Amino acid sequence: MAEKAWGGRFSQATDQRVERFTESISFDARLAPFDIQGSKAHATMLSEVGLITADERETICTTLDEIGQEIAAGQFEYRIELEDIHMHIERELTNRTGDTGRKLHTGRSRNDQVSTDVKLFLRHSIDQLIDLLEDLQEAFVDRCERDAEVVLPAFTHLQRAQPVMANHYWLAWCEKFERDRQRLVDCRRRTNSCPLGAAALAGTSLPINRQRTAELLGFEAVSANSLDISSDRDFLMEFVSDLAIIAVHLSSWAEEWILWFTTEFNFISIPDAFTTGSSIMPQKRNPDVLELIRGKSARVIAANQHLLTLTKSLPLAYNRDLQEDKIPVFDANDTVTACLELAAAIVESAELNVDRINSRLEEGFLDATTLMEYLIKKGVPMRTGHETVGSLVSLCEKENVRLAELSLEKFQAACSSIEEDVYEILGVRNAIKAFVSEGSGGPGRVAEQVAIWKKRIDERS
CATH class of the missing domain: 1.10.40.30 (Fumarase/aspartase (C-terminal domain))
Structure with missing residues (x-):
């Protein structure tokens, strides 16, 4: 039981089935760089308030950097009995530095540690997603010069309604993705408060400096209530809700271009690099990437529902149910990231079939x-x-x-x-x-x- 952070209370080894059931290292290993970042800031603060020495801080931070390099290089061994990435890193630190490493967890719990790591991950992910949304917007704006003279039929109920400039179509998508970008900016602002120092749920009697830890980690504020900190996953629900809206917008755009790519519409040509063929029909070129962007929106919408259901009945403060919050967050983040990367590439490379569009432009009484x-x-x-x-x-x-x-x-x-x-x-x-x-x-x-x-x-x- 010495391997367990909580092993001192227990006299019986954990059942191996429980080990497999309760581990999270299989999915939270990706938090390693953020865990190390948070731990280094925590060690610096502990040193500054006199709870560890400057030499101990230096040893801890140097060793954490070495462990982080090994993890990044794929040279680190994971064991399910250590449960999660936080205990893996702390155990390795202790193995290498002895009692110095044992001091790192002073004044914190895994509850506030995990929340801090996830917020650091989220802040990083939001910044990446904002960049990708801006890349997609730029791809649409770049089309405006190419398609400046093109007129398209606009639709309601998928029936021809009124004519618009092609540029008007492109900027309509820019507006939708701008609202998505703004939602992420707002989400980042609410995410950007530091949980460290809440400890398990009631704070600590030790003379820690939460403001200093927040400053070291680039947080704009300190989260105010230790009970709330321990239970709060609003920032994750908001983040995945924002991703679900992005996924819906991407799905709608993909559906439109799937229709435009059909022989019946033939409004747009998509390069071979972003289409696939049929195993039996040699003439086929299928818009599979667009179809998957449309289809993968289901995963992100499901992740949103997952988090809402997960948290709907939890009492204050921390409950182990919250271990399950990371799987939908990671999946939604990775899915939307991949979709945005491909969407920008397709928008940049596709071409309107102007002659085909013009040949039928006067149909449907658009005037x-x-x-x-x-x-x-x-x-x-x-x-x-x-x-x-x-x-x-x-x-x-x-x-x-x-x-x-x-x-x-x-x-x-x-x-x-x-x-x-x-x-x-x-x-x-x-x-x-x-x-x-x-x-x-x-x-x-x-x-x-x-x-x-x-x-x-x-x-x-």
Whole structure:
């Protein structure tokens, strides 16, 4: 039982089945660099308040660095009886330094130690994810120059609705991912408070300096309540909830491009590097990467549900259930990271099939709403204009013509307010020029937004 941090109370060895059941080293080993970072800061603080000597601090920190290098090089042996990465590192430190290593855990518990390690991991992961979101936004903004003259049909209910500039489409995704980025920034702010010093749940009688530990680890504040610290996993739930929203946005984008990649749409070409083939149908090129981005969103959404369910009934303060929080967090983080990396690469390399898009651009009466608004400007009540244009569309369908191909006589038979200038707003290219409201998809407003996004990207560089 001497191998156990809690072994002094027990006289019977742990059942091997319990060893296997309770270990977490199989998944929390990735916290090693953060555990070492936290332990070095803790040792420095202990030295400064006189609980260990400066020489002991130096020995502890130097040995922790050596252990960290061995772990990074894959030269460190893990044993399930040591349960987790925290005990592995502490046991190895003690083996190498004796009683000096035994002093490291002074004034802390695994409860606040684990919380600190996970917050350090989360802070690091958030910074990486923010960079990846910005890379994806930059990929969309870079497309704006390439596709500046392209007009696309925009859809509601997956039915052709109104025309927009292609750039308007790209910036729509930038806006969604910007909200994702801002949520992560907010999450980082709430994550960035230091748990160390809460110990098991009630703090400690030792003269530790929590503010100093927080300063050494780059935390902006000290978490206020030791009971709350021991039980708090809000920061993990918030983080994975943010990732779930990112995954949903990625899934929606992937679904759209999967449709655009079909023969029926044929709006976009995706390089071979990001598609796969069929084992039986030699002609196939499948958008498997996009399909997996869409599919992997389920894992992230499930991780969110996992954490909410895990924590919903836990009393204060720490409960061993919380060991299970890391698996969904790690998986959600790794999944979204991989999806964002590939999404940016696909956005950068795909090409719009402009000739195909243009060949069908006038289908679907994309200028109908602009015609209705033309009538409103002529003094026709909106609902009357809506009904009038609906009847004109029905007439066009019967005669197999477009609105721009109707004679003025037929327009005026439907509404006497229509004049010769109606042809200036009909047809997709004319209709799109009519959009002038702030945030709309017309050329002028889109150009304004492109300029704003380019400036934003430049300022981040």
